Amino acid sequence: MPERFGRKANPKTAQRSILPWKARNPMKLPVRVLIVEDLPTDVELAQREIRKVLPQCEFLQVDHEEAFMDALREFRPDIILSDYAMPRFDGMRALALALQHVPETPFIVMTGSMNEETAVSCMKAGAWDYVIKEHIKRLGSAVLSALDQRAVKQEKLQAERSLRESEELFRNLFQNHTAIKLIIDPDTGRLVDVNDAAVAFYGWSREEMLRMRVQDLNTLPEEEIRKRMDDVRNRRKAHFEAQHRRADGSLRNVEVFSSRIEVKGKVFLHSIVIDVTERKQIEAERERLMTAIQQLGEIILITDTTGKILFVNQAFETITGYSPQETVGQTPRILKSGVQDEAFYKNLWDTITHGRTWKSRIVNRKKDGTLYTESATISPVKTPSGKITHYVAVKRDITEHLELEAKFQQAQKLEAIGRLAGGVAHDYNNMINVILGYTQMAMAQVRNHPKLYEQLEQVLAAAHRSSEITQQLLAFARKQTIKPEIIPLNASIEKSLRMLHRLIGENIELAWHPGKTVGNVYVDPVQLEQMLANLCVNARDAIADVGKLTIETDRVTIDDAYCKSHPEALPGDYAVLEVSDNGCGMSAEVMEKIFEPFYTTKEVGKGTGLGLSSVYGIVRQNKGFIHVYSEEGKGTTFRIYFPHHETPGKILETRQTVAPVKGKGERVLVVEDEPMLIEVTREILKAAGYVVVTATRPEEALQIVSSDTVGFELLISDVVLPEMNGKELAKRIREHLPDVRVLFMSGYTANAICHFGILDEDVDFIQKPYSVASLTAKVRSILER
Structure with a gap:
């Protein structure tokens, strides 16, 4: 159902x-x-x-x-x-x-x-x-x-019925007219009839078009189309512009003249369509070209053949300060700076008047008197017959670009020197470590021979001084292993003031002006102290006798506009450390080289040339940047910018000297590819009471561990090794000895245990070169945990 x-x-x-x-x-x-x-x-x-x-x-x-x-x-x-x-x-x-x-x-x-x-x-x-x-x-x-x-x-x-009703409607006149004609039902928008010109223009067959509505042709929203049809029906005539679709998908710009007609009491719209696409394209191209020229960042300048200016775009006023009203009718000589001689301009005119394009850099003067450098291309405009009618110049202000290019070249130079310095310091550290180790062990054996002990003290002092030099090299190369912390900048500087007073001496006044809203920075406190010391020593040496050194702090906000002219900066809040002196100052030539390692203007024996280079490296490694301002005879100012941190900081306690500590017979595996260094390390640990086994290659160390039946309490490994790095070696050894503790050692940062020089968490590390006391204390502290 x-x-x-x-x-x-x-x-x-x-x-x-x-x-x-x-x-x-x-x-x-x-x-x-x-x-x-x-x-x-x-x-x-x-x-x-x-x-x-x-x-x-x-x-x-x-x-x-x-x-x-x-x-x-x-x-x-x-x-x-x-x-x-x-x-x-x-x-x-x-x-x-x-x-x-x-x-x-x-x-x-x-x-x-x-x-x-x-x-x-x-x-x-x-x-x-x-x-x-x-x-x-x-x-x-x-x-x-x-x-x-x-x-x-x-x-x-229904359409076919309607078509039959209107078949005889103005048939001959309508169909044979060369203009595009449409008969439209204003109630529905349906195309009641179209002539041959419409079929040819739109590309659909007559049958296809008679199944269409005017909405299928016109790109306007249906509401707007219906409003226009109502306007024609009510006002009897209308003229408007529109875009119509064709069968091939193309759009054509049209002018439509539409009027109301009645057939057997039924109202229709009679529309004549004129294709104005080409005319609109020409107008749009002209407008688009003018808009593009006006909005270009480069200057566009057009002159006649005598050099009289006929047109300048908006960039001309933006760059030079002269408005179009002030410029048109003048010649380009209104920008003349006097830097180029007459021969320069004669060559320019000879080139363009002979129909060739002239390209060069030129220094011009703005309306306010400022000089600027521009890259200019001047071309002749010719008729098809080759006659020159105008000259057009395209000019770009490259002043800022040239300044940035110079800064970039200097940065590349410092980076290359830094890579070289880092490599040298790495090998140098290993040798110093051997000297330190053997010297300290020898001193322990000759305490009853004062003369020999004193001589060894001199060797030890020289080794320590050499170590300081390598640390400065590593600081410049940004390869020091650092432990940055969020610390209050003002309080950290205040803790160093007594040390700085001793460094600069009594003849130099030290003024301290802390800013009130400076806040915290994320830096290695040891490096901060090292940087302050180097800056103050540099200021002391620049002051011949009596003078003044000023340390100030402040907080600033840097925006995008500042960063455009200072590519080393990023937008944000910064704590600023400023160290100024009223010493002899520097020339521009000296300022270009002050951060290069071993560059110094001091007398022989009075400086290594590494103080300011290490300052540069420390600042960059701690995500900051540095600016220098100096004038000969008036003094120098270093402004150092560190990113500001809101998190509350802490004041570090004074570091305590570590005393040597004895072992308790624990077994230690030492892996180091430098034979002399591994030998001195073995001697130090053996003398401290440890059982020491050594290996010079990772594979050798793995073989020792796999064949050993007793085990090891501690692995001491260099970070950079042949075959595999120290971190990978430690991982492999822990597969056999899961409880073994690990101490890494290196002369510079390695990505295996550091990221951008910052030591990974839960990693025990000792910096080369290390002393007997520091090594034995580090080993003991790890084993006692």
Whole structure:
């Protein structure tokens, strides 16, 4: 028996889906849906999908032929959905009956599975569409599409009827006119008639265009198109511009002259369309070119053949300060700086008057008197016959570029020197470590020989001095292993003031002016003290006798504009440390080299040339930057910028001297590829009471561990080794000895245990060169944890 179903659905969701179809569908709602299906579950699935897109619908289910025929007569469905195969009825039979009795009603076949051949057969037999039940979610869109197709067919029939009614309307005049003409129904926007010129212009056939609306041609929103049609209908005439689409997808600019006409009491719009695309393109190109010229960052200047200025763009005023009103009618001599001689300008004129392009740099003067350097290209403008009519100059202000280029070259130079210095310091540290170790052990054995002990003290002092030099080299190269902390800048400087007083002596006044809002910085406190000492010593040496040294702090905010001219800076808040003196000052030539290692203006024996280079390295390694201001005879100021940190800092306690500590017989494995250094390390640890086993290569160390039956309490390894780094070696050894403790040693930072010179957490490390006391204390502290 047929079964009717209600039409409950979510009207908000479904309304959005039905709107496009409803706009074209001439039927009244509700939509009547006939479902030919024997399975209730499949019927429910179909209803659910259809209700999503058609909230106002009525369903009827049948499952045999008699009920199907009754439904066609009495239910009069708007659309039919049929299963392909059923026990008492099949979809192909239902399709045949539908085509015989209601051929205009859309028919969609639903099936559990369907191959391509069956689907083609259904479509050839007259089905409008087919839906596989596995993809039942497609049913809603298929139903809407079928209903839309039906509406289109009905519209076509209506259009054909309308066409017949207007066939004789101004036929000869309309069709044979060379202008593009359209007859439009203002109620719907439908194209009632088009002439041959319109067909040729738009590219669609006449039949295609008569199925279209003016909305399909015009790119304006439908509301605006409808408003314009209403204006013509009410005012009888109108003129406007628009963009129309053509069949090939192109857009054309058109002028439309539209008027109202009446045929048998029906109002139509008669529109004449004129293609103005080429004219608009020429106007747009001219406007685009002028806009581009005005907005260029480079100067564009056009003169006649005598040099009189005819045009300048906005960049000319921005760069030079002269407005177009002040410039037009003048000659480029208003910018003349006097830097170039007459021969320079004679060469320029000889080049361009002979039809060639002139390129060079030139120094000019702005309206305010400032000199600037520009890169200029001046070209002659010629007629097709080769006659010169104008000259056009394209000029770019490169003053700032030249300054940045000089800074970049200096930075590259310092970077190259830094890499070299870092490499030298690494090898140098190993040798100093051997000297320190053996000297300290020898001194322990000759305490009863004062003369020899004193001589060894001199050797030790020289080794320490050499170590300081390597540390300065490493600081410049930014290869020191550092432990930055968030510390209050003012308090840290105040702790160093007594030491700085001793360094500069009594003849020099030390003034300290702390800023009130300086706050905290993230730096290595040891490096901060080292940097202050070097700056103060440099200031002391620049003051011949009596003078003044001033240390100040402040807090500043740096913006993007500042960063453009100072590429080493980043925007943000900075704590500034300023060290000034009233000494002899420096020339510009000296200032260019002051951060280079070993460069010094001091007498032989009075400086290593590493103090300021190490300051530069420390500042850069701690994410800061440095500026120098100096004038001969007046003094020098160093301004150092460190990023500001809000987190509360701490004041470091004074570092305590570490005394040598004895071992307790623990077994220590030492891995170092420098034979002399590994030997002195073995002697130091052995003398301190440890059992020491050494290896010069990682593979050798792994073999020792794998064959050893006792085990080791501590691994001491260089970070940089052949075959693998120290961190990887420690990982491999811990596979055999999971509880072994590890102490890394190196003469400079290594990425294996550091990132940008900052020691990784939970890593024990000792810096080369190390003393007997520092090594034994470090080993003991690790083993006692």
